[in-house]
Amino acid sequence: MANESVEMNNRQGLTAWKNIRVAVTGGTSGLGLALVRMLLDQGARVGFIARKRDRVERLTCERTDARGITGDVSQKDDTYSIAIQLLGELGGLDVLINNASSLGPVPPAPLADTNCEDFERARQPMFWVRFD
Ligand SMILES: NC(=O)c1ccc[n+]([C@@H]2O[C@H](COP(=O)([O-])OP(=O)(O)OC[C@H]3O[C@@H](n4cnc5c(N)ncnc54)[C@H](OP(=O)(O)O)[C@@H]3O)[C@@H](O)[C@H]2O)c1
Secondary structure, three states: OHHHHHHHHHHHHHHHOOOOEEEEEOOOOHHHHHHHHHHHHOOOEEEEEEOOHHHHHHHHHHOOOOEEEEOOOOOHHHHHHHHHHHHHHHOOOOEEEOOOOOOOOOOOOOHHHOOHHHHHHHHOOOOOOOOO
């Protein structure tokens, strides 16, 4: 019974993302990269964003089903171009995963050792844009 339930969840998981349009900020490394690969494997239509062009190009060569966009989501001027490219590539957006950040090396510093400027820097890569 438990095995059947796990199998059913797995089957549902495999189809739940089919054709869902997802953007992942910071998709070339770490958690973002793992998300891009997993979502593509599950049938999602994925656009990802990162600043280093060579890494964006490397991933789009590896996963030709992904749409890679080079840009800095913390820079207001870049966000318009990123949004237009995302909409052009995916035809709209269903899910935005705000993964990119600049928290610094892992493990993060203890809260007591983190100052306001560090928090502000970590918050900047949040990608806020209207998709309508
Ligand atoms: N790893 C952990 O243990 C841990 C713990 C707590 C929270 N987190 C959070 O989880 C998220 C992912 O962490 P991670 O360790 O997987 O990070 P990571 O390996 O350092 O990857 C960061 C990704 O974000 C991109 N990126 C960074 N700043 C960007 C910007 N301004 N615009 C566009 N892309 C940007 C990087 O590519 P480019 O450099 O080419 O832009 C890269 O693809 C982060 O938000 C992090 O704060 C992680």
